[in-house]
Amino acid sequence: xxxxxxxxxxxxxxxxxxxxxxxxxxxxxxxxxxxxxxxxxxxxxxxxxxxxxxxxxxxxxxxxxxxxxxxxxxxxxxxxxxxxxxxxxxxxxxxxxxxxxxxxxxxxxxxxxxxxxxxxxxxxxxxxxxxxxxxxxxxxxxxxxxxxxxxxxxxxxxxxxxxxxxxxxxxxxxxxxxxxxxxxxxxxxxxxxxxxxxxxxxxxxxxxxxxxxxxxxxxxxxxx
Numbered sequence: 001x002x003x004x005x006x007x008x009x010x011x012x013x014x015x016x017x018x019x020x021x022x023x024x025x026x027x028x029x030x031x032x033x034x035x036x037x038x039x040x041x042x043x044x045x046x047x048x049x050x051x052x053x054x055x056x057x058x059x060x061x062x063x064x065x066x067x068x069x070x071x072x073x074x075x076x077x078x079x080x081x082x083x084x085x086x087x088x089x090x091x092x093x094x095x096x097x098x099x100x101x102x103x104x105x106x107x108x109x110x111x112x113x114x115x116x117x118x119x120x121x122x123x124x125x126x127x128x129x130x131x132x133x134x135x136x137x138x139x140x141x142x143x144x145x146x147x148x149x150x151x152x153x154x155x156x157x158x159x160x161x162x163x164x165x166x167x168x169x170x171x172x173x174x175x176x177x178x179x180x181x182x183x184x185x186x187x188x189x190x191x192x193x194x195x196x197x198x199x200x201x202x203x204x205x206x207x208x209x210x211x212x213x214x215x216x217x218x219x220x221x222x223x224x
Contacts, residue, residue: 002040002222003047006031009220016208027208030073030197032218034059038066040222045070053094053216057082064089075157075197075216077131080104087112094157094197094216097121097131099141102148109150117152119197122179124158124172132158135179142186155195155213156180160203169203173210180211 010029017024030053033041041052041063052067054060055076064072064086071091078095086093087108096102096118109116120141123132133141138156145153158176160169180193187193197214199207204215 002043005221005223006044006047006049009217013204013208013215016205020209022208022211026213028214029221030075030214030216031221032075032200032216033063033222034076034218036218036222038063041067041070044221049221051091051214053218057085060090061085083108084111087114087116090116092154093118094214095119095121095131097133099137102141102151106148106150115150115152117154119155119157119195120153121157122176124175124198125161127161130159135182138179139183142183142191145186145190149190151190153191153193155193155197156183157197159200160198160206162202166206170206170210173198173203173207173212177211 013027013029014024017027028051030051031044031049033052034055051071051073053073053075060072060074074086074090074093075095078093078101080101083104093105093116105116105118120138121132122135122138123130156176156179160172176196176198180196183193195213196211199212199215201217201220204217207215
């Protein structure tokens with residue numbers, strides 16, 4: 001079932017990208033594996049899936065120990081006191097939502113003698129519970145990125161409002177796309193803004209239309 005679901009999702013991503021006159025290879029599926037057993041993730045790996053997203057540190061660490069060759073993405077709220085547990089192996093942290101968290105990631109990356117790739121989370125919906133930087137705050141972080149030499153910013157992440165109003169979702173994704181384009185002027189050794197992580201099972205077609213390079217999809221791959 002997972003292989004069939006995965007093929008269906010990948011075909012949909014490809015079709016949506018082509019419809020938007022984009023190269024389908026530019027859009028990567030992050031299979032959201034939270035709450036899924038290791039056996040289900042292994043089925044997805046066997047079907048060719050490489051990138052997996054988790055939102056709880058303890059669950060992420062346990063799964064990484066059993067499937068170390070996957071690319072593990074932290075997509076949920078990350079507490080500073082838990083960064084140390086994922087710093088040795090994390091492939092990409094999508095949810096950098098505060099300067100204090102960025103500082104801790106830099107510290108733990110230095111301890112582990114590595115550079116950790118991150119995305120800045122932008123609050124594109126304006127909802128307090130979503131967290132994330134304002135565009136002005138993100139701009140200030142990018143201006144002083146040299147303070148965090150063990151961090152590399154690869155792009156932005158955002159979550160649209162949970163609504164069936166497609167124009168609202170489209171406007172919020174377009175906002176993230178415009179922010180990324182505006183921030184391009186900061187690009188350099190530590191800033192390479194090639195990624196836009198936006199879109200989930202319910203709204204990824206809109207996200208792809210607005211330039212998403214990573215879509216975070218769980219239920220369509222693993223089931224409800």
